[in-house]
Amino acid sequence: MRLGSGIAPVIAMREAGLRVGLGVDGAASNDTQDILEAMRIGAYLQRAAHRRADLLGFAEMLAIAAGGAGEVLGLDSRTDGVVAGARSDLVLHRFERDYACLPVRDPGATLLTCASSRTVDTVLVAGEAVVRDGRSARLSEAFLVDVLSQ
Template sequence: MTERLRRELGLRLTIHTAETMFDRESTIALHGVDDLEILVQYGLLDEQTLLVHCVQLNDRDLRMVKYHGAKVSHNPVSNMYLSSGIAPIPKMNMAGIDVSLGTDGAASNNSNDMLEVLKCTALLQKVTHRDPTIITADKVLEMATIEGARCIGMENEIGSLEIGKKADLFVFNPERNIKAIPMHNPVSTLVYSSAMDNIETVLVDGEPVLQDGVLTTMDEEIVIQRCRAQADDLAQRAGTAWLKRRPWQSLSY
């Protein structure tokens, strides 16, 4: 039914897949097959499918992903935060699988900082493979832009600066944060030496949503106040307010 409705409505499918070894083993124990095989059985693994995480995929799985034309969303900060493992990104790149980058969300990322995601994407693969050349800054930028666009079927509209595409872009100013100075290689600086402060302006379809470091669509101070109030209220109702008062002398938290 899911497959039929998806095709009738022209919808894409985004689904967490093989995030942890526990996920994979539990799926096999319950259904007798792994995540990808279930998707194939239900007709849900195709070019309209975005597989999130894919940390536990083996070589056979990667061939299946490539054969069916599915895409991948890589979330390295979340994977490290939850100790899920390390996705085989170089093998995905070599197989020609489109890989996008994501934060996964505040619950498993905290900062939701995409610049942090870019840097961690590169560093995690380099230290894992003990190879500083395993992935380049240029490739990471492609994953964050045009490959990301392909992963959601919007490569003809966004993902690169071309005539006829939407003006979705940001202005990077290295002088707004000393981390980016000096800038000899713009792409390398963006991936390895940048901070959110360096983002001066953001345009969405040509319209500024951040101008000179200030949000244009909302009052940031009001949003912060509301977030704090709602977070405090949620913590009280959940019985976790005590976490904010944890003593400094604790060395194990």
């Protein structure tokens, strides 16, 4: 969208049996590097292009962002991605941190349509908490602000 390149024909690609993945690119070409935002925009673009609000709900977008991206990268879907027994990192959200997420009727729909970095409480990477209570457990905020402001 940023480059005005058009909308990928995701629905047609999936119907044709093509593997479709979604991810966030580096800071040079992605403003926020926020996978939830990428999932939301991806779903909304397809809905707008096809004039159908029932396209690409949370489960489908998660499959594209996790499993689909893994397939495109050549990862084994039996051991990688969002499947029982797979290696994984974990992000815990607290929806009450953003009133736009309330009330929560469907947690998946809430993640897709409302959640953002504001709702992140804890992030575990390889079993280590790298974010606790919404703050980096490794680096101070002052350090991050200083480094990112340069």
